[in-house]
Amino acid sequence: MRVYSLNVAPRPQLLIKALEKLDSLTLRGPVEVGDEVMNGVxxxxIDYVKRREASVEALIRITYAVEAGKCWSDVYLFTLSPRGSTVVVLVKRISGMGRTDPDFVIDELLRVLASEEARGCEP
Incomplete structure (x- = not known):
């Protein structure tokens, strides 16, 4: 399990909106394959997003594919919990061998949250 602390507004509706915007996000570029870096996708x-009493849960599937024809995926459960002026994110791998990296999901989530806050989007 990984734990992240995000310095963002702890508004559940904004978190849900940002997670939903990540659905079907495709990024092309370098992908690490063992000790190599290859071009890939x-x-x-986002399999589901649910608001709980004190958190927001999202089941996220990360799929990698590279030009050499290799592909793999992992499924992670992200639990986002407001704590004061921050959001604590617990990331637990549900299935797969852990060959994907959930760090980039956190980076993309922060990017979307910053964009939404800059636009003044309210819950």
Missing amino acids: RRLC
């Missing part, structure tokens, strides 16, 4: 699929 990373794709996010």
Whole structure:
């Protein structure tokens, strides 16, 4: 399990909106394959987003594919919990061998949250 602390507004509706915007996100570029770096694609699929009493849960599938024909995926459960002026994110791998890296999901989530806050989007 990985734990992240995000310095963002802890508004559940904004978190849900940002997670939904990540659905079907496709990023082309370098992908690490063992000790090599190859051209490939990373794709996010948000299987579900649910608001709980004190958190927001998202089941996220990360799929990698590279030009050499290799592909793999992992499924992670992201639990985002407001804590004061921050959001604590717990990331637990549900299935797969852990060959994908959920760090880039956090980076993309922060990018979307910053964009939404800059636009003044309210819950």
